[in-house]
Amino acid sequence: MKVRSDILKVYRSLHTWVGITTGLLLFIGFFAGALTMFKQPVDRWISPPEQRLPWVDTAQLDSLVALTLQQHQDARQEFSLYPIEREDLAAPIQWSESGGGRGLKLSEARNIASLDAQGQLVTESLTPSLFGELVDMLHRTGGIPGDFDGEYVGIWILGVAAVLYFLALVSGLILLLPTLVKDFFALRRGKNNKRFWLDAHNVVGITSLPFHIVISLTVIVFAFHDQFYDALRDVVYPVSAPPANTAPAPAYSADRLLPPSELIARARTEAPDFAVTELLYLGLESSRPFVRVSIYNPAALVHGPVTGYMGMNPYTGELLMTSMLPGKAEGWGAIVNYFFALHFGSFGGDLVRWIYFCLGLGGAFLFYSGNLLWIETRRKKLRKTDTDIPRQPRNLRWMAAGTVGVCFGSIIGICLAMAAGKWASGLAFNINHIYLWVYYFSFLLTVTYAFWRGAGRATWQLLAACAASCVLIPGTTLVAVVAPASGLWANTSAGAVAVDATALGFALVFTCAAIHNRKRALHGGRDSVWATADANAGAEPKSNRVDASAGSEEVTA
Amino acid sequence: MNTKSGAVPSATTKRRARSKLQSDWWSKSIAGAVLGLTLALALSGLFAWIGPGGIDAPDKRQFVMWSIAPLWVIAFSLVYLIPTGRRALLTMGVLNVLAYGLLFFVKGALG
Numbered sequence: 001m002k003v004r005s006d007i008l009k010v011y012r013s014l015h016t017w018v019g020i021t022t023g024l025l026l027f028i029g030f031f032a033g034a035l036t037m038f039k040q041p042v043d044r045w046i047s048p049p050e051q052r053l054p055w056v057d058t059a060q061l062d063s064l065v066a067l068t069l070q071q072h073q074d075a076r077q078e079f080s081l082y083p084i085e086r087e088d089l090a091a092p093i094q095w096s097e098s099g100g101g102r103g104l105k106l107s108e109a110r111n112i113a114s115l116d117a118q119g120q121l122v123t124e125s126l127t128p129s130l131f132g133e134l135v136d137m138l139h140r141t142g143g144i145p146g147d148f149d150g151e152y153v154g155i156w157i158l159g160v161a162a163v164l165y166f167l168a169l170v171s172g173l174i175l176l177l178p179t180l181v182k183d184f185f186a187l188r189r190g191k192n193n194k195r196f197w198l199d200a201h202n203v204v205g206i207t208s209l210p211f212h213i214v215i216s217l218t219v220i221v222f223a224f225h226d227q228f229y230d231a232l233r234d235v236v237y238p239v240s241a242p243p244a245n246t247a248p249a250p251a252y253s254a255d256r257l258l259p260p261s262e263l264i265a266r267a268r269t270e271a272p273d274f275a276v277t278e279l280l281y282l283g284l285e286s287s288r289p290f291v292r293v294s295i296y297n298p299a300a301l302v303h304g305p306v307t308g309y310m311g312m313n314p315y316t317g318e319l320l321m322t323s324m325l326p327g328k329a330e331g332w333g334a335i336v337n338y339f340f341a342l343h344f345g346s347f348g349g350d351l352v353r354w355i356y357f358c359l360g361l362g363g364a365f366l367f368y369s370g371n372l373l374w375i376e377t378r379r380k381k382l383r384k385t386d387t388d389i390p391r392q393p394r395n396l397r398w399m400a401a402g403t404v405g406v407c408f409g410s411i412i413g414i415c416l417a418m419a420a421g422k423w424a425s426g427l428a429f430n431i432n433h434i435y436l437w438v439y440y441f442s443f444l445l446t447v448t449y450a451f452w453r454g455a456g457r458a459t460w461q462l463l464a465a466c467a468a469s470c471v472l473i474p475g476t477t478l479v480a481v482v483a484p485a486s487g488l489w490a491n492t493s494a495g496a497v498a499v500d501a502t503a504l505g506f507a508l509v510f511t512c513a514a515i516h517n518r519k520r521a522l523h524g525g526r527d528s529v530w531a532t533a534d535a536n537a538g539a540e541p542k543s544n545r546v547d548a549s550a551g552s553e554e555v556t557a
Numbered sequence: 558m559n560t561k562s563g564a565v566p567s568a569t570t571k572r573r574a575r576s577k578l579q580s581d582w583w584s585k586s587i588a589g590a591v592l593g594l595t596l597a598l599a600l601s602g603l604f605a606w607i608g609p610g611g612i613d614a615p616d617k618r619q620f621v622m623w624s625i626a627p628l629w630v631i632a633f634s635l636v637y638l639i640p641t642g643r644r645a646l647l648t649m650g651v652l653n654v655l656a657y658g659l660l661f662f663v664k665g666a667l668g
Contacts, residue, residue: 006578217627339623
């Protein structure tokens with residue numbers, strides 16, 4: 001397909017600018033987003049067994065709720081009930097002293113309770129580990145701290161980045177159109193590494209284009225839905241009459257709640273193929289009591305990241321909300337469910353989660369390779385007539401250092417924070433603060449190191465550091481198994497073991513990449529930001545050319 | 558409209574400006590980011606009123622809200638195809654006026 005050259009020129013500049021300004025932020029978003037696909041297994045891996053209370057069977061849930069509400073006034077507004085045991089859950093019933101509310105509260109104590117063998121209520125208070133939630137927050141904010149008017153600033157910044165990212169997708173597609181047929185699926189190793197990176201960038205981009213379109217559009221909506229709704233209300237919709245003031249709201253007393261077993265049975269009749277994983281009771285003694293029932297079936301298309309939802313009145317069992325009930329939603333609501341499911345990858349069980357995991361990492365690769373291509377395009381090449389190796393411009397060296405620093409820094413930060421979740425659990429007053437400190441400290445340290453040492457040397461060293469921090473995850477499990485006296489623990493559910501295996505696999509990949517990059521840094525073309533600055537002492541340009549072609553490494557023009 | 562544009566360009570540059578796509582980053586980006594967003598709001602509003610089900614269809618407001626994002630970014634990404642920045646602002650401005658005119662007419666007629 002032919003595209004006019006002036007159009008290509010404009011869209012090439014557009015692609016470059018939006019790519020270079022948002023690439024690193026989106027890398028973090030995509031990498032952390034890939035991890036959130038397995039948020040629950042990661043929480044299973046990390047959660048300490050000594051903080052867990054024994055579980056109760058469904059028949060005992062009724063007396064558990066009744067006893068809790070009798071003995072604990074602070075549970076009478078809001079609490080969560082978990083009928084099914086999981087390693088990442090501390091107890092079958094949990095509530096917070098402040099009476100709940102939304103948002104991530106890192107320091108808040110949770111009260112948890114269960115029944116002992118005699119049917120007596122046992123209660124404890126703890127600050128639960130929120131590692132999965134923090135990875136999710138990193139995914140949504142890119143790690144940019146701060147909030148404004150109750151909204152996270154990082155979410156808005158990622159919303160803006162998502163708009164630019166859509167422009168990058170369109171412009172990238174337009175750039176590819178003239179050579180789409182020829183280049184499609186071509187992965188030319190050739191003697192020119194830039195060609196290889198460009199081919200890889202194009203193949204990943206074009207094959208996952210639908211995924212990327214979905215992600216960019218949903219991120220815009222997730223960031224700005226409040227503003228969009230406000231604008232629609234003000235401009236489009238007719239002024240709605242204030243709700244008719246009906247009879248005084250009935251006063252509810254938490255003592256008259258329907259037993260949870262009845263609510264569960266009710267949910268089962270509505271959604272026979274689903275397991276009830278959580279009942280979240282809200283505003284129990286207010287005029288609008290509500291229980292949000294989470295229902296789980298790995299194969300179903302659902303509204304939430306993991307589960308679908310339905311809403312009931314906890315006193316009457318009346319069905320209040322079915323729009324997020326899989327298969328029950330109709331018309332427009334059903335279509336909106338697809339948008340959510342397509343972002344969360346929550347429509348085909350673990351298989352789709354793995355596919356989304358790979359697509360997320362593929363997206364991260366897209367931004368990483370985009371930055372590399374930017375650098376290679378502007379690289380000052382060694383010409384035959386040069387006697388000295390050309391020094392690469394400062395903006396290239398900084399971009400290279402920033403790229404490896406930010407990308408590998410986020411990887412190292414997450415892995416170290418995860419390992420610290422076990423190693424520091426005995427010392428920590430609040431493990432969630434340890435996660436934050438370890439993540440930001442190692443992230444900033446990595447970025448600083450990359451700028452200090454330069455991309456040439458830092459790249460392979462940081463890749464080695466990535467490998468080492470990944471190994472720490474299964475390594476911690478190994479120590480826990482071999483030396484239980486260390487105070488570490490190993491959870492043995494399939495999910496937790498899969499986390500160890502995946503981390504080990506990534507450690508191998510990073511090791512290979514580190515070896516490959518070290519070779520390039522020391523023996524590759526000298527006229528590159530990826531060459532170590534001091535290794536070329538005495539090396540003749542000519543011998544470099546030989547090296548380069550022999551190792552199919554950087555090529556000199 | 559071109560006769561009014563720019564700071565006294567010569568005849569040749571004017572001809573080139575007409576035939577060749579100009580970058581005009583600031584004006585085109587503002588046309589896409591701001592006028593593209595307002596246009597998307599008006600179009601989704603029109604869809605709310607005269608699309609399937611009309612204004613009162615259950616759960617439709619969510620879908621209408623979702624439709625703003627794709628309309629906006631599609632307009633934003635195509636605005637660079639308009640030859641000059643001035644034309645981009647003008648085109649998007651006219652589309653906005655038309656869309657809002659229609660929206661308020663429909664709202665008045667049906668509401």
